[in-house]
Amino acid sequence: MESIKNIISVKINGIDVSIEKGTTILEAARKINVRIPTLCHHEDLCVAGNCRVCVVEVEGAKNLTASCAAPCEQNMVIKTNTPKVRSARKDLIALLVSEHNTQCTTCYRSTNCELQALASEYNVDNNTYLSVLKPGIQVDRSSWSIEKDDSKCVRCQRCVRTCAELQHVNAITVAHKGKDMKISTFMDLPMNEVVCVNCGQCIIHCPTGALTERRYFDDIWEAIGDEKKHVVINTAPSVRVAIGEMLGYAPGAHVTGKMVAALKKIGFDSVLDTNYTADLTIVEEGTELLGRLKSKIKDEDDSVALPMITSCSPGWVKFIEHMYPEHLAHLSTCKSPQQMFGALAKTYYAEKIGVKPENIVSVAAMPCAAKKFEANRPEMKSSGYQDIDAGLTTREIGHMIKQAGIDFSEISDSDFDSIMGDSTGAAIIFGATGGVMEAALRTAYELITGRDVPFDRLNIEPVRGLEGIKHAAVKLENCLEAYSFLEGVELRVAVAHGLKNARVIMDQIKDGTSPYHFIEIMACPGGCIGGGGQPIPTNDKVRMERIKAIYEDDADCKLRKSHENPEIKQIYDEFLKDGPLGHKSHKLLHTHYTKRNRY
Amino acid sequence: MQERLKRLDVILGIHPESPYQVMEKALKRAPKDIISDLIDSGLKGRGGAGFLTGLKWKFAAAADGDEKFVVCNADEGEPGTFKDREILTLVPKKVLAGMGICAYVIGARKGYIYLRGEYKYLVPHLEREIAEFHKNCFKLELDFNIEIFLGSGAYVCGEETALLNSMEGFRGEPRNKPPFPTNDGYLGKPTVVNNVETLVSAQVVSRIGVEEFKKLGIQDSHGSKLFSVSGDTPRPGIYDLEFGLSLDEFVREFGDGDTKAVQVGGASGFCVPRKKFQSTTIGFPGGLTGDSLPTGGSMMIFNSSRSMYNVLRNYLDFFEEESCGQCTPCRIGCQQLKVGIEAVKRGDKDPEYLQQLLKLTDTMKITAKCGLGQSVANSFSSIVDNFREEMIY
Numbered sequence: 007m008e009s010i011k012n013i014i015s016v017k018i019n020g021i022d023v024s025i026e027k028g029t030t031i032l033e034a035a036r037k038i039n040v041r042i043p044t045l046c047h048h049e050d051l052c053v054a055g056n057c058r059v060c061v062v063e064v065e066g067a068k069n070l071t072a073s074c075a076a077p078c079e080q081n082m083v084i085k086t087n088t089p090k091v092r093s094a095r096k097d098l099i100a101l102l103v104s105e106h107n108t109q110c111t112t113c114y115r116s117t118n119c120e121l122q123a124l125a126s127e128y129n130v131d132n133n134t135y136l137s138v139l140k141p142g143i144q145v146d147r148s149s150w151s152i153e154k155d156d157s158k159c160v161r162c163q164r165c166v167r168t169c170a171e172l173q174h175v176n177a178i179t180v181a182h183k184g185k186d187m188k189i190s191t192f193m194d195l196p197m198n199e200v201v202c203v204n205c206g207q208c209i210i211h212c213p214t215g216a217l218t219e220r221r222y223f224d225d226i227w228e229a230i231g232d233e234k235k236h237v238v239i240n241t242a243p244s245v246r247v248a249i250g251e252m253l254g255y256a257p258g259a260h261v262t263g264k265m266v267a268a269l270k271k272i273g274f275d276s277v278l279d280t281n282y283t284a285d286l287t288i289v290e291e292g293t294e295l296l297g298r299l300k301s302k303i304k305d306e307d308d309s310v311a312l313p314m315i316t317s318c319s320p321g322w323v324k325f326i327e328h329m330y331p332e333h334l335a336h337l338s339t340c341k342s343p344q345q346m347f348g349a350l351a352k353t354y355y356a357e358k359i360g361v362k363p364e365n366i367v368s369v370a371a372m373p374c375a376a377k378k379f380e381a382n383r384p385e386m387k388s389s390g391y392q393d394i395d396a397g398l399t400t401r402e403i404g405h406m407i408k409q410a411g412i413d414f415s416e417i418s419d420s421d422f423d424s425i426m427g428d429s430t431g432a433a434i435i436f437g438a439t440g441g442v443m444e445a446a447l448r449t450a451y452e453l454i455t456g457r458d459v460p461f462d463r464l465n466i467e468p469v470r471g472l473e474g475i476k477h478a479a480v481k482l483e484n485c486l487e488a489y490s491f492l493e494g495v496e497l498r499v500a501v502a503h504g505l506k507n508a509r510v511i512m513d514q515i516k517d518g519t520s521p522y523h524f525i526e527i528m529a530c531p532g533g534c535i536g537g538g539g540q541p542i543p544t545n546d547k548v549r550m551e552r553i554k555a556i557y558e559d560d561a562d563c564k565l566r567k568s569h570e571n572p573e574i575k576q577i578y579d580e581f582l583k584d585g586p587l588g589h590k591s592h593k594l595l596h597t598h599y600t601k602r603n604r605y
Numbered sequence: 606m607q608e609r610l611k612r613l614d615v616i617l618g619i620h621p622e623s624p625y626q627v628m629e630k631a632l633k634r635a636p637k638d639i640i641s642d643l644i645d646s647g648l649k650g651r652g653g654a655g656f657l658t659g660l661k662w663k664f665a666a667a668a669d670g671d672e673k674f675v676v677c678n679a680d681e682g683e684p685g686t687f688k689d690r691e692i693l694t695l696v697p698k699k700v701l702a703g704m705g706i707c708a709y710v711i712g713a714r715k716g717y718i719y720l721r722g723e724y725k726y727l728v729p730h731l732e733r734e735i736a737e738f739h740k741n742c743f744k745l746e747l748d749f750n751i752e753i754f755l756g757s758g759a760y761v762c763g764e765e766t767a768l769l770n771s772m773e774g775f776r777g778e779p780r781n782k783p784p785f786p787t788n789d790g791y792l793g794k795p796t797v798v799n800n801v802e803t804l805v806s807a808q809v810v811s812r813i814g815v816e817e818f819k820k821l822g823i824q825d826s827h828g829s830k831l832f833s834v835s836g837d838t839p840r841p842g843i844y845d846l847e848f849g850l851s852l853d854e855f856v857r858e859f860g861d862g863d864t865k866a867v868q869v870g871g872a873s874g875f876c877v878p879r880k881k882f883q884s885t886t887i888g889f890p891g892g893l894t895g896d897s898l899p900t901g902g903s904m905m906i907f908n909s910s911r912s913m914y915n916v917l918r919n920y921l922d923f924f925e926e927e928s929c930g931q932c933t934p935c936r937i938g939c940q941q942l943k944v945g946i947e948a949v950k951r952g953d954k955d956p957e958y959l960q961q962l963l964k965l966t967d968t969m970k971i972t973a974k975c976g977l978g979q980s981v982a983n984s985f986s987s988i989v990d991n992f993r994e995e996m997i998y
């Protein structure tokens with residue numbers, strides 16, 4: 007009964023629609039496949055209602071109504087495509103264009119820009135109005151990761167809402183009013199001096215070219231063209247399930263083989279897999295966790311920080327450095343897979359293939375904007391060189407493939423090169439929220455008990471999916487002798503993605519109420535598949551498709567536990583001879599963190 | 606007709622029955638009776654939008670909420686307006702009594718006076734009055750407490766939802782409506798936001814009753830109203846006048862003999878040229894012949910020495926600064942109107958471009974998010990239509 011009471015009906019363009027009370031006009035229209043143009047609206051974010059291009063006519067209302075912001079009311083009669091509506095929308099778009107630095111021919115977002123699409127759809131005349139573009143706007147390229155060009159900003163505030171609502175960072179805000187209103191930072195400081203964690207979520211929520219990642223592909227083209235350089239690329243698990251979207255495929259298309267082939271064609275001397283170092287991370291991090299549990303439980307050493315938290319998401323790492331600097335001890339000391347890769351590329355790999363490390367250019371293909379900052383952290387030089395020379399986003403890789411003139415749909419599959427190209431299903435799932443946890447549990451449980459983790463087909467369902475914070479508990483019984491101190495312990499874990507959720511987890515730790523032993527945190531909603539370097543648009547529907555592809559890939563793997571990766575066994579035999587967390591691993595694969603200010 | 610011009614002193618006068626006695630009398634009645642009286646009286650908000658006050662209170666009274674609020678809007682940002690300041694200086698008890706009656710009617714225990722930052726000097730005076738008011742509430746067993754909130758200085762913060770945002774510590778940006786403050790106001794709770802003068806008038810209805818109140822003013826516009834008269838007038842100041850006054854009468858009383866136009870309702874109001882003085886009455890638009898213009902109370906008089914182009918440009922300067930900047934039609938529209946008339950004046954654009962700009966004001970009127978952007982069209986089109994030559998030559 008309750009639900010029936012809450013159903014109302016409205017008429018949209020003459021069609022009756024029944025919807026739940028509280029549904030906006032925009033949502034109701036979408037239900038019957040009536041598209042209303044939008045600009046400030048984004049399904050991940052709260053309603054703003056400031057661009058006004060979504061206006062519609064509601065019978066009886068004197069003004070037009072912003073459909074994204076107006077809830078349907080019983081018996082409303084709505085028209086979405088009248089002369090009055092079209093003319094108002096066209097006028098609004100013309101106004102936006104008049105304030106805009108329209109440079110589509112040279113703009114990184116061209117053909118993927120919502121303003122451009124609107125202007126073209128409504129055939130807006132650039133000369134309707136005089137230009138009121140503010141003179142002298144400087145592009146802010148101070149950050150390693152984020153490029154901010156206010157001259158292309160439509161003031162939709164999607165970035166501001168993203169940074170505040172999804173990420174709880176508040177690095178960017180609205181400043182000034184009236185004609186001077188703009189998106190700014192604390193005290194109008196450059197992006198590299200504020201609390202920005204480089205997650206890039208603002209980029210993938212920005213409708214235009216106002217926020218983009220700093221692009222480094224031209225440097226890489228340069229290196230590829232240089233005979234003396236040996237250019238290697240490692241590709242993150244979440245890139246392969248998203249890169250297709252840059253090249254005409256639907257979200258979640260399986261194009262790993264094509265991607266590898268295309269990268270080889272582009273001229274990378276070796277195409278390797280970040281999954282390899284993801285597996286390595288599991289072994290190192292699992293060992294670290296067991297060590298911490300042992301110190302705490304067996305040796306009763308209270309100085310050991312538990313829960314331990316993953317450190318593979320550089321956006322998250324910078325977040326905790328700024329927001330909870332007093333709790334850095336909870337972070338695993340493991341470098342991210344990208345940085346482990348970089349450190350090994352110029353040592354182990356260089357030795358193996360007999361190339362001088364100074365001639366290696368090491369590139370990472372990442373779903374992430376923060377990886378660019380991470381690659382440039384001063385401490386990331388444990389090989390004696392900058393470990394990773396450039397972190398490129400999925401989008402940049404997509405551009406490179408296009409620039410190379412490769413017909414992606416025609417190209418045949420290819421395999422990753424070796425060494426450092428082998429991986430397991432445990433590594434591929436790093437790309438989805440909960441994946442690192444699942445991979446870690448598969449290995450840790452087996453190390454502790456000698457048995458498979460007690461979940462059907464090793465699929466740890468409780469940590470999968472888009473729920474903001476997920477929990478699981480595994481009872482440790484019949485432990486192997488070395489781990490008898492864990493007998494009967496219920497291992498409690500949590501997974502959070504999106505920094506808003508990270509804050510909840512951290513506040514528990516701060517209050518001393520955190521019930522967990524081990525926590526996975528990813529800065530981006532959905533984990534890396536929803537990273538700030540991924541194709542645009544990214545929304546829950548797209549995230550789900552990419553996640554689905556990830557788990558399908560895992561299920562298809564013969565080896566699904568990191569410690570079973572033969573190349574991982576090999577590196578501990580041949581190179582990291584003193585084992586996980588040993589001296590050499592400590593030097594190359596682990597790191598330390600920096601306390602930062604809250605502003 | 607001359608009648609309507611005399612100082613009524615309904616608002617600013619001192620009466621044998623003190624405001625707190627009026628409040629005491631009101632508190633003995635059922636809230637629903639006070640509401641129906643208010644609705645019958647036809648009292649409309651004095652903050653500019655002219656919404657029926659009784660209806661607003663009725664919505665807030667009916668809304669669900671464990672907590673409700675009364676907010677007195679004393680932001681008074683409209684240039685050339687200073688009537689709320691006069692009221693708060695001279696008859697604060699009337700305002701407080703109005704808030705008290707409203708609190709009783711809707712069931713609020715907490716009230717705020719959102720005071721324009723520039724009126725900070727009034728705080729000690731108001732705090733003394735509030736302390737005395739609280740004593741009266743205590744006597745009358747009305748659990749109601751008032752605090753002053755100092756505004757941040759932006760004109761748009763006078764818009765009720767921007768005001769609420771500003772009180773909640775957010776940027777002073779208007780919110781989407783619906784939801785309306787009567788359901789979802791301060792801290793998401795049902796809230797009545799009323800202009801200072803509206804609250805006084807609500808108290809007047811309680812004091813003199815519906816019948817007497819309706820004798821003031823004309824059809825659809827009842828009561829008396831304070832006007833801030835400024836510009837080219839030998840008698841600038843605050844006047845307590847009845848609605849229904851024709852502009853002709855007004856100009857005869859306040860003009861300097863050479864009046865060419867009157868701006869009714871400030872920058873967001875309408876400009877009336879001499880030839881329309883006779884056919885224009887001051888009040889809320891209703892079933893009258895001729896034009897009837899609402900006003901927050903500002904009446905600015907221009908004589909023939911004034912360039913209406915400059916007048917309009919000043920307004921547009923004001924709007925392009927004072928827009929909160931969030932919505933497209935207002936932020937960019939105001940700039941376009943300004944650079945547009947400048948370009949026409951310089952001859953860079955043909956006079957026909959004024960048509961494009963008038964069309965733009967239509968778009969602004971029907972698409973802007975709040976009253977500010979919606980009403981820029983008022984002054985723009987009334988000035989451009991009536992003084993087209995001055996825009997071009």
Ligand SMILES: Cc1cc2nc3c(=O)[nH]c(=O)nc-3n(C[C@H](O)[C@H](O)[C@H](O)COP(=O)(O)O)c2cc1C
Pocket residue numbers: 649650651652653654655656658678679680681682683760761762763764765766798799800801803804975976977
């Ligand atoms: C831009 C803008 C500024 C406003 N400034 C004021 C103001 O200074 N004082 C005021 O009482 N109402 C102001 N209003 C009107 C309020 O939004 C609101 O309608 C009023 O406070 C309601 O009170 P009333 O019903 O008593 O008039 C403003 C409206 C707009 C759009």
Ligand code: SF4
Pocket residue numbers: 106107108109110111113114115116117119120121122158214215216
């Ligand atoms: S942001 Fe969009 S509209 Fe602007 S120049 Fe780039 S592609 Fe063109």
Ligand code: SF4
Pocket residue numbers: 152168169173175176177178201202203204205206207208209
């Ligand atoms: S990159 Fe992330 S933290 Fe930085 S401004 Fe964008 S959303 Fe905020």
Ligand code: SF4
Pocket residue numbers: 158159160161162163164165166189208211212213214216217
């Ligand atoms: S930077 Fe992008 S997301 Fe932010 S307000 Fe400008 S256009 Fe919108």
Ligand code: SF4
Pocket residue numbers: 761778779927928929930931932933935936973974975976977978979
């Ligand atoms: S109309 Fe103007 S003041 Fe009102 S919300 Fe829009 S930009 Fe802000």
Ligand code: FES
Pocket residue numbers: 043044045046047054055056057058059060061072073074075
């Ligand atoms: S999409 Fe509705 S106002 Fe912007």
